[in-house]
Amino acid sequence: MTLFHEMYGAYFRIAARVLDAAPLTDRQVNEIVAAEGFRDSVLFVPQKLLPQADGSDWGLLRRNPDGTLAAVTKHKPVMPLTLLQKRWLKARLSDPKMQLFFDDETFAALTDALADVSPLWQPELFRYTDRFSDGDPFTEPAYRAHFRALLHAIRTKAIVQIRFQTGGGRRIAMQYLPLAIEYSRKNDKFRLYCRSVRGNRLAGSGIINLGRIEQVTETGRHYDGEISLTEYFQMRRNRTHVTVRVTTERNAVERFLMEFASYEKHTERDAETGTLTVKLYYDKQDETELLIQLLSFGPVLEILGPPDFRAQAAERVLRQYELLGLNKEEQDAP
Amino acid sequence: MAGFSELIKTFEKTRDYIRDFFIYGCKARGEFVRKSSRTYDDEKRRAESWLGDVIRYDDSMHGRQVSISVDSGHIPENPLYQAYGAKSFTDNDIRLHFLLLDLLADGRPQNLRTLTDRLSTEYAAVFDEQTVRNKLREYTAEGLLTSEIQGKTAYYRIVPETAAKLLAEYPGLDEAVRFYSEDEEFGVIGAQILRSTGLRNDIFYRKHHYIVHTLEDAVLPEFLAAAAEKRRVCFRTFSAKAQRRPDSEGGSFEVVPMQILASVQTGRRYLAAYIPEQKRFHAFRLDFIRNVKRSVPEPDYDRLAEVYHRNLAHVFGVSFGMRRDLGAVEPVILTITLNEHTEGYIRERLEREKRIGSLEKAGEGLYTLTVDAFDPNEVMHWSKTLIGRIVSVEGGTKQMRGRFYYDICRMRNMYGGDADDAVS
Numbered sequence: 156m157t158l159f160h161e162m163y164g165a166y167f168r169i170a171a172r173v174l175d176a177a178p179l180t181d182r183q184v185n186e187i188v189a190a191e192g193f194r195d196s197v198l199f200v201p202q203k204l205l206p207q208a209d210g211s212d213w214g215l216l217r218r219n220p221d222g223t224l225a226a227v228t229k230h231k232p233v234m235p236l237t238l239l240q241k242r243w244l245k246a247r248l249s250d251p252k253m254q255l256f257f258d259d260e261t262f263a264a265l266t267d268a269l270a271d272v273s274p275l276w277q278p279e280l281f282r283y284t285d286r287f288s289d290g291d292p293f294t295e296p297a298y299r300a301h302f303r304a305l306l307h308a309i310r311t312k313a314i315v316q317i318r319f320q321t322g323g324g325r326r327i328a329m330q331y332l333p334l335a336i337e338y339s340r341k342n343d344k345f346r347l348y349c350r351s352v353r354g355n356r357l358a359g360s361g362i363i364n365l366g367r368i369e370q371v372t373e374t375g376r377h378y379d380g381e382i383s384l385t386e387y388f389q390m391r392r393n394r395t396h397v398t399v400r401v402t403t404e405r406n407a408v409e410r411f412l413m414e415f416a417s418y419e420k421h422t423e424r425d426a427e428t429g430t431l432t433v434k435l436y437y438d439k440q441d442e443t444e445l446l447i448q449l450l451s452f453g454p455v456l457e458i459l460g461p462p463d464f465r466a467q468a469a470e471r472v473l474r475q476y477e478l479l480g481l482n483k484e485e486q487d488a489p
Numbered sequence: 490m491a492g493f494s495e496l497i498k499t500f501e502k503t504r505d506y507i508r509d510f511f512i513y514g515c516k517a518r519g520e521f522v523r524k525s526s527r528t529y530d531d532e533k534r535r536a537e538s539w540l541g542d543v544i545r546y547d548d549s550m551h552g553r554q555v556s557i558s559v560d561s562g563h564i565p566e567n568p569l570y571q572a573y574g575a576k577s578f579t580d581n582d583i584r585l586h587f588l589l590l591d592l593l594a595d596g597r598p599q600n601l602r603t604l605t606d607r608l609s610t611e612y613a614a615v616f617d618e619q620t621v622r623n624k625l626r627e628y629t630a631e632g633l634l635t636s637e638i639q640g641k642t643a644y645y646r647i648v649p650e651t652a653a654k655l656l657a658e659y660p661g662l663d664e665a666v667r668f669y670s671e672d673e674e675f676g677v678i679g680a681q682i683l684r685s686t687g688l689r690n691d692i693f694y695r696k697h698h699y700i701v702h703t704l705e706d707a708v709l710p711e712f713l714a715a716a717a718e719k720r721r722v723c724f725r726t727f728s729a730k731a732q733r734r735p736d737s738e739g740g741s742f743e744v745v746p747m748q749i750l751a752s753v754q755t756g757r758r759y760l761a762a763y764i765p766e767q768k769r770f771h772a773f774r775l776d777f778i779r780n781v782k783r784s785v786p787e788p789d790y791d792r793l794a795e796v797y798h799r800n801l802a803h804v805f806g807v808s809f810g811m812r813r814d815l816g817a818v819e820p821v822i823l824t825i826t827l828n829e830h831t832e833g834y835i836r837e838r839l840e841r842e843k844r845i846g847s848l849e850k851a852g853e854g855l856y857t858l859t860v861d862a863f864d865p866n867e868v869m870h871w872s873k874t875l876i877g878r879i880v881s882v883e884g885g886t887k888q889m890r891g892r893f894y895y896d897i898c899r900m901r902n903m904y905g906g907d908a909d910d911a912v913s
Contacts, residue, residue, distance in 0.1 A: 158573060158677070159576050193571060213584055215583075229594075234651060284804075336692060337695065341753040469905065476898070479881070
């Protein structure tokens with residue numbers, strides 16, 4: 156049982172699609188290869204699929220008298236669910252978030268169906284060392300109901316009334332068009348990406364913590380326009396970036412690049428000193444989180460700008476310096 | 490680029506390259522000292538093919554190396570999964586795959602002799618029995634086929650369940666698979682299920698998402714299986730320093746695996762294990778580990794696991810400490826100030842982030858966080874997220890406290906006073 160196996164590979168998937176679509180033309184073969192393959196697959200795969208005079212092809216297609224290509228197989232290609240895939244599904248059943256997707260009856264039926272399968276891993280073999288301890292109540296009936304109502308609304312483009320509490324404790328009830336759902340492993344929480352609706356038009360962009368939602372009500376109305384998540388992300392994006400300099404001291408470059416791997420960024424490395432100068436892009440509402448994350452690197456990372464961001468860092472550092480009231484001896488290198 | 494193939498035989502070598510291209514996008518050819526320049530060119534071409542929409546590099550600017558990456562939170566499908574779709578194979582492999590499954594598609598059990606004959610008569614595909622037998626056995630092990638002995642002969646039958654049938658039978662399962670297909674542990678398996686049914690994840694996004702972790706999924710199953718079977722496991726580990734030495738063979742270990750420790754904030758993951766030779770627990774960086782092999786059963790596994798879980802009460806991050814070096818370590822006591830009326834969120838933050846620590850109110854607007862950790866340095870690293878609020882640091886070691894004070898002074902010099910001219 157192996158994860159890195161050719162039957163899960165792009166070339167096998169291409170071949171299955173081609174056999175499924177047969178009879179087809181050479182051009183259609185190329186289109187499938189372009190859609191399903193890697194960037195350069197059109198250079199390698201068609202010659203193995205199309206019948207070759209020297210027999211160097213895979214022997215899966217033959218040429219019809221009219222020039223089209225037919226499958227040598229008699230049935231549509233079938234790919235059974237593999238043991239690895241079943242064991243993965245079984246392992247997922249023990250995650251509390253799994254129940255969000257099902258009603259109790261369906262969840263019980265799926266559990267029964269996989270009863271004889273051993274899970275790929277036991278959940279206790281993973282420990283998340285710094286996950287926040289106040290994650291969402293995934294198994295609570297009301298939370299599950301909200302999750303499923305929002306998921307349904309996303310799929311049907313339904314406009315719903317959502318009542319929730321803001322971070323500041325205010326209670327808001329407005330009409331929204333749910334677009335997508337975000338999960339953070341660090342916070343162990345879900346958030347809803349949505350657009351507010353005024354009349355029949357989409358207005359602002361929003362993010363709502365699912366844990367703060369009190370009620371989701373159908374309005375009976377649906378949005379019939381195109382939905383673009385790209386447009387949503389552009390609306391949310393803060394055009395301001397923060398610029399930092401990271402030195403090579405204490406392995407900071409490696410630590411920084413790893414920790415901030417998920418960020419949109421422009422990184423320049425001085426080839427001689429190894430020092431990085433990085434522009435990090437972020438959502439405005441994540442500014443405090445980013446600030447404390449950057450400060451946790453200590454003196455091996457310097458926030459260069461913009462001025463107001465740097466000033467926030469400076470204010471915290473100076474306050475810290477004063478709080479400790481260090482004497483001369485304590486200020487010297489250890 | 491004669492001889493270039495999009496496909497790869499082994500995952501480990503490519504895993505190194507992709508990780509380096511992704512994490513250190515700005516790494517230049519000369520820094521990959523362990524491999525030839527031809528290998529570098531091939532691996533770079535693959536990396537660019539898989540990561541083209543996510544990261545770009547330009548190592549040609551004078552004295553600078555530049556990389557530009559997009560926000561992983563805005564990508565609905567991990568592009569590194571493509572690495573798992575690049576396993577090389579022979580012409581016979583792909584031909585036998587489609588022809589054998591075609592012969593078995595009607596669900597009737599058939600034996601080796603019949604299948605070999607039918608390959609020849611129905612598809613003009615001539616294979617020796619040994620080749621067909623090997624493929625049938627392989628596919629039985631992978632779960633695509635079942636085999637049943639009738640008399641003295643094995644009969645093979647195709648497994649009737651397909652992903653499409655399962656997703657149709659259990660409403661909601663398609664969405665669940667979409668969601669978990671982006672999980673950092675084995676999400677790639679979910680993505681493979683989706684792709685086999687023509688589905689894609691289009692609505693679930695991840696924040697704080699380390700897409701590079703998928704590259705370690707190739708080594709994880711061996712650890713998880715060894716832990717489940719209470720066995721030891723052998724591997725080599727190459728630190729960042731060892732990776733830069735072309736002749737390095739890394740360190741060789743035989744350990745008793747306990748858990749995978751994942752930091753959801755730093756992106757690092759570790760194998761926590763007991764090292765019998767050194768009689769101690771240690772956390773090994775997963776991304777530095779190579780050549781993993783299950784070894785002998787560990788007769789003392791249950792007792793070691795009990796000790797391990799007892800020890801976890803003193804592990805703040807992943808470090809089991811170096812008591813021999815540090816000597817006795819006192820609990821670290823951080824005193825933190827906050828405004829009781831306007832900064833309740835700081836108290837909440839301390840509660841959710843304190844891990845093994847205990848939080849107590851010490852006075853109006855003052856709280857103490859006591860952490861009895863094997864390695865106080867891990868506590869102090871985290872404490873820097875509270876810069877501006879720490880009234881005092883007690884306990885730990887003298888060196889630890891000295892380093893914290895020194896760092897604060899350096900930061901004060903960095904940000905403080907009239908000399909602050911770094912603003913851009």
